[in-house]
Amino acid sequence: MEFLRTFFDTTLFSPHGICLLWEPQLLLVHVVSDALIATAYFSIPVVLTIFVRKRSDVDFGWLFWAFAIFIFACGLTHVMSIYTLWVPIYGIEGVVKFLTALASVATAILLWPLLPKLLQIPSPSQLRHAYVLLEAEAEQRKEAEHMLRQAQKMEAVGQLTGGVAHDFNNLLMVVLGNLELGRREIMGWTDRSQENVIRYLDSARDGAKKAAKLTERLLAFARRQPLDPKPIRANELIAGMSDLLHRAVGENIEIQFVGAAGLWTTEADASQLESALLNLVINARDAMPTGGKLTIETANAFIDEQYSEANAEVAVGQYILISVTDNGKGMDASTAEKAFEPFFSTKEPGQGTGLGLSQVYGFVKQSGEHAKIYSELAYGTTVKLYLPRLIGVSAKVSRTNDAIELAIGNQEGILVVEDDTDVRNYVCETLDDLNYRTFAAENADAAEAIFNQNKDRIDLLLTDVVMPGRNGRELSLSLLKVKPDLQVLFMTGYSRNAIVHQGRLDKNVDFLQKPVTQARLASKIRSLLDR
Secondary structure, three states, X not given: OHHHHHHHXXXXXXXXXXXXXXXXXXXXXXXXXXXXXHHHHHXXXXXXXXXXHHOXXXXXXXXXXXXXHHHHHHHHHHHHHHHOOOOOOHHHHHHHHHHHHHHHHHHHHHHHHHHHHHHOOOOHHHHHHHHHHHHHHHHHHHHHHHHHHHHHHHHHHHHHHHHHHHHHHHHHHHHHHHHHHHHHHHHOOOOOHHHHHHHHHHHHHHHHHHHHHHHHHHHHHOOOOOEOOEEEOHHHHHHHOHHHHHHHHOOOEEEEEEOOOOOOOEEEOHHHHHHHHHHHHHHHHHOOOOOEEEEXXXXXXXXXXXXXXXXXXXXXXXXXXXXXXXXXXXXXXXXXXXXXXXXXXXXOOOOOOOOHHHHHHHHHHHOOOEEEEEEEOOOEEEEEEEEEEOOOOOOOOOOOOOOOOOOOOOOOEEEEEOOOHHHHHHHHHHHHHOOOEEEXXXXXXXXXXXXXXXXXXXXXXXXXXXXXXXXXXXXXXXXXXXXOOOEEEEEEOOOOOOOEEOOEEOOOOOEEEOOOOHHHHHHHHHHHHOO
């Protein structure tokens, strides 16, 4: 205790200022210098502390803490140097220096073993070189990913082309085969020839209808079919399909429809929505070969931000939900992921084209809607269609009627514009049989010349859309300037962007999708002329 009392006793010593003879200038230089050094020393640990706390991922973080303690102790020695100019607390100053020595020795001991690892830290030039190599590798990966995507696209195109070629060859065989049989029957006419020719022609017509249905599904999958969206009450539309759906599934499958009360109105192409629902029902039927239960359910739904982030193609908002559920065989996850791909099918060869769900998917996407499949093996499948809510518009449900009676003309004049000679001749002959006067042209320029000579005798323009030179839309606008009351009907197999924008038919546009039957053509023309 006597040693400690002597060690910390300030009465036995003189302050350091006496050595400087209390010279003000010398005192000032020592105080300012030590104060600046101490301030700098104290700031360094603050910076190191902030760095280590913000960058907890940095290696050797403990070394920064040790260095901070060492620098802080060094700052204290300079503070003590200022204080001992007036107060001779050399014992305390010695303790501070001793602690500083311990911190410095410990830091040095810890630092030397780390020197090899520190030398391995890359230099700026090495980092720049590594960055160049990473950029080159990233470019190579990008090129490899591009090549992979191209290979996947070519595989998909190959699958699509093979499927189309297979189905079209079968359909063309039906059409050509029956036409050849009919021709042979006519060449050797007998009492039964009329019956046989009618049967052959019916078979050829059925084959052509199937081909038309195939192209319609392809356009739907490619999102290139022209849509004519109208306000729809989904409950009434589905209820109106009841007989059709029951006939499609047969007697061994129970259909239950659960329509939500107060269901919102939506906007969609009614005929395409009916076709999509029918495809879903047929797929559900095929998943239950021994019978089962099929449930069609509607509901009001809201898609939130979490679901939208997980499914980037659908926006947040209010939707009409239509669910089609079966308790059939179901699918595993990998199969469900491919279910919307064209010509992908879980059915046996020859039992389906593999385009049913592709048509549904294409229609949904083109309409700005959303589709989702939920399935589990041995438990069944649910397909959900989300249709955006339409606010403030009333809806009327109208079903298309395939059994259309032929509407006869009254010698009205029709200008037929079609670049395909066979199609043009067929349309003109059909209209002539329906008691219309026809004027034929192969392109827009020829049509305009004929119209200028016969504008008082022409009541309706029936034109293809996609033609060499000016398209049908441009031709109609030109003729309407001359005769504003001219009726216009477009007829095409693929309209591009002339009368269809964002997948939707332009307003106030009348349109027929090729191939068109005589009954549909007659009915549409008659309705336009009777306006």
